[in-house]
Amino acid sequence: MRDTDVTLAVIGAGLRGIGYARHARSTGLARVVAVAEPDEERRTRFAAEHGIPAENVFADWRELLDRDRLADGAIISTQDRMHVGPAVRAAELGYHLLLEKPMAPTEEEAARIAAAAERHGVLLAVCHVMRYTPYTRALKELLDEGRIGEVMNIQHLEQVGWWHQAHSFVRGSWSREDESASMLLAKACHDLDWMIYIKGALPERVSSFGNLVHFRPEKRPAGAAQNCLDCRVESTCPYSARRIYLDCLGDPVKEWWPLSAVTDDHTESGVLTALRNGPYGRCVYDAGNDVVDSQVVDMEFGDGTTASFTMTAFAALEHRKTRIFGTHGAIEGDGVRLRVHDFLTDTYSTIVTDTGPDASAAEGHGGGDEMLLEAFVEAVGSGDPTPIRSTGSGSLDTHRVVWAAETARRTRTVTTLAPSDSSGSEKKTQ
DSSP states (O other): OOOOSOEEEEEOOSHHHHHHHHHHHHHTSOEEEEEEOSOHHHHHHHHHHHTOOGGGEESSHHHHHTSSOOSSEEEEOSOGGGSHHHHHHHHHHTOEEEEOSSSOSSHHHHHHHHHHHHHTTOOEEEOOGGGGSHHHHHHHHHHHTTTTSSEEEEEEEEEOOHHHIIIIIISSTTSOTTTSOOHHHHTTHHHHHHHHHHHTSOEEEEEEEEEOOSSSGGGOOTTOOSBGGGOTTGGGOTTOHHHHHHTTTTOHHHIIIIIHHHOSOOSHHHHHHHHHHSGGGBOTTSSOOOSOSEEEEEEEETTSOEEEEEEESSSOOOOOEEEEEESSEEEEEOSSEEEEEETTTTEEEEEEOOOOSOOSGGGTTTTHHHHHHHHHHHHHHHSOOTTSSSOHHHHHHHHHHHHHHHHHHHHTSOEEEOOOOTTOOOEEEO
8 A cells, every 4th residue: 555645535435436445545546535425334334444534424415515625536426316416516616526427317417517527627537447447458459550450340249147137227226217227328338438439439320229028027927926035936036036145145256246235234134134125135027127128229430330239138247248340350359358360361369458357346347447446546646637538528428329329219210419519419310
């Protein structure tokens, strides 16, 4: 650990805020000097871990931001629908912003955040952590060097994971659009942002198809109960809450996530009590969820090239898989390794990056979480925004592609995106 002059305030001490704060503390990159968190137990534990004085511990973000600026940067890691208030106010006070994705559920709110950061001259780093992994860096270098010529087509797959879908998007906090956001925005804004970063351009036309197909009441097996603990067919169900969460016990990584989202009592009785009394024991076919479980997005760029994205719940939770086809070669990647085909020599080579093998939040998304935090702190400390790999306006633009795709999906049309200008992107359908 090393001493640092960079200080941080954390607004929302959930799993994301805790993870960033712990990396800052364990590496000595920055000191966490203030926290706002409504949950008393979580707030008290967080403050004790980081040695935060009582006068800098707040139950509400408004109390923290009613004070003069307490830190150099603010980590905004509240729930998605609670980003705009603290982000805009923190920018007004001069805090540099590390903002959890998505920026906000609506374009108007996200634009307010980006405008506030620009108006007050503060850094805005949206947590598009996929941009920061060694894998992405290696892939981007290959493309920028022209290793496969002009990129003609990108195919990208996100395997959400059958149990992750059940945990977060059926039973959990992101299960309903009216309480969080669409699946594409809440989960896969990472992916569209990453594809656009890899391509180096925004698309001009977008189409999308997707539905909630499986996790519906009519798919409920005969004999299934409303709670997994009462269910006669639980032992044959891959989405059994009993199995998913009891299997976390004894594994420090899984106890951190997903289990800590369910209960802080990491004992068998603690888990069973949480499943009985909370949302995570609900039958996945009767959970009141409405976000999609499968979706595809197709994009066409101004140069006529294309890209396609597939998101599915029905797979293992693994790194994203990508195929990139160019005029002089092709690249196939699995999030860790890149297999490069050179058309001129008709030979293959493999590049193994040092991206971590685990793609989940429990392991920091293959190192992306840690590298993002490090880039943000470096930028704050130096005053040089270069380490941050996306501007506020750039992140807003890639979010606009997500909203365009959702418009296309809902209206069964192709959405055309006009170039961004100071008044925002205009969109029309055809």
